[in-house]
Amino acid sequence: MKNNTLLLSTILVVGIAVTTVVIWYILRSGSCESAGTVQVRGGKYMKLAPSVAKGSLDDDSDIILLDVRTQEEYDELHIPGSILIPVNELEARANQELPDKDAVIFIYCRSGNRSRTAAYKLLEVGYTQVYDIGGIIDWPYDVSSNKEK
Structure with a gap:
């Protein structure tokens, strides 16, 4: 027993x-397809799974893919087709480099922390279609490097 x-x-x-x-x-x-939404003054914060983001990027070439890490991190590894605006420069550069506040913007960083911060910053200043796709460390698809081999 x-x-x-x-x-x-x-x-x-x-x-x-x-x-x-x-x-x-x-x-x-x-x-999960997405991790939910949070209402922010300028719109809704939404987190997307990498698979959902990849499917959307493959289907829609008008989506802006925004990397908010540092230049050094971007040079080391980035998602092809992304543009770089470091999160600490976002407020100063967003209006000029992202003039359409209704454009669909997918944001990523290394782990998901800076992308969340950047998404909230953009929503607060009036961008309406901002999606956090998390960190490149969780991105299972193609990546590029600017480093010489």
């Missing part, structure tokens, strides 16, 4: 651990 109780306890603990790992992986991988 004692062995059965020990076996059942072990199975329960392993089951909980496996379930926890699976849930963590699903949330980490961004496999």
Whole structure:
């Protein structure tokens, strides 16, 4: 009887651990279509999974893909077709380099923190279709480098 109780306890603990790992992986991988929206003064903040962003970028060449990391990070690795405006320069450069406030803009950074900050900044100054696609570290598709090999 004692062995059965020990076996059942072990199975329960392993089951909980496996379930926890699976849930963590699903949330980490961004496999949901989007992570919801938050109303901001200028519009809605929305986070998109990489798969959704990639499909949209493949279907619509008018989407602006904005990298908000540093020049050095961009030179090291970036998503093809992206433009660079570092997040700390965004407020000074946005009106000139992103004149259409109704354009669809997908923003990314390294891990998703700066892209979220940049998305909120753009929404606050009147951009209406801003989407955070997270970090390049979670981007499973093609990337480019400006570094000499």
